[in-house]
Amino acid sequence: MATQENDSTDIEVVLKDLKKIMNSDCSVLKTLLLILSVFFHVEVVVTASDVPNVTIPNAEYSIWSGSAMTLECIIDSIPNHTDVYWQKESHGTVMNITSSSTNVYGATVTKPSLTITHVTTDDEGQYICLAVNIVGTGKSNPTSVKVLGKMFYIFYSDEAY
Template sequence: MIEYTVDYGKEVKLDCEILSTPLHNEVYWVKTITSNDTRKITSSSRMINITPNGSTLNIKEARSSDAAKYRCVAVNSVGEGYSSEITLIVRGGIPIVKRTHEKYKTAKGYSVTINCMIESEILKIQTVYWKVYTSRTAKPHLIRNGEVGIDGVNANYPSLIINEVSVSMEGEYRCCAINIAGDACALPSNLIVEPILDQSQDENGNTSVEMTESVVGIIGGILAIIGTLIMAYKKRNAFTCKEDKYTV
């Protein structure tokens, strides 16, 4: 098997040598994407150059869709002849964008970081932005680098940092990236904004901010103990003063 590798957007030529007696009268190429998807490329596509001794399939600007297996086919009065299979690998393509957590919890007035990871082979990331879906808006709001109260959202640090969260920011957040091949977005992360703070983490490592019943109970118990000690101290002082008054 023959293998060609080309970077996204670059030119590549697949060559085929033909030995035919009698001389071939037709040449075409077959592109196989999957076992159920095979396409015929004819000379009318302007991609094929034919000579008496062979043929060249010329792909001027390779795209991800060009990655496939190719075979050259020559036809004469006897029948058809097929070349060996040529595999074309195209390096690069649209970005791969991933979330790290499905859910984030925080409280009003606090900061939160919604994490995002971007992979882009060969091709430079041109733009990073976030899509935000809330119950207050019918269409998604776009967050871009440089907005007031926002940090991150760039190729070097794509995660979204909200410096001061408000209740209206609760919703669904998706990280998106663009390169010359196209754009892609991660699965959504949900931001939940609660009014009471207790910094903790769930089993997935997601930040959780809430005042739990157990914490409230512990604080109440401590206050009760302090109150009891104060009352005992006051009674002890009163008893001592009474004894001093009647002592001769």
């Protein structure tokens, strides 16, 4: 029996959410691709979708009351993240912090780090950064913020009056 070869001998295998489909075991995938490669030219395009990987590099911050402070947030996300927000836990209460919250800058898709412009003792607590994509929400490990007492300025002049 003769087979007719056509131009569509290439098979494109697109693997979405590879980690979930293969349960983190790529040996089954490799075996399948090896078998297919015997009969066809196989082109593999891997799109590993997952919740965003969110990192805060510093485990703790100490800052003087009245100062400005930036909590750094690094996000690695495929597919791209579409939202960023922070949560602060203090005395058993969790509060969401977004770009529209007062006294803060950042917490956006393009600038996920959180800057508090005028730190007070109310800002003390545990903070996490969260990023959202179509797969779900990724969150960082917590970072601790300790607010030190108010900074005082003392001016001294040795001029006699």
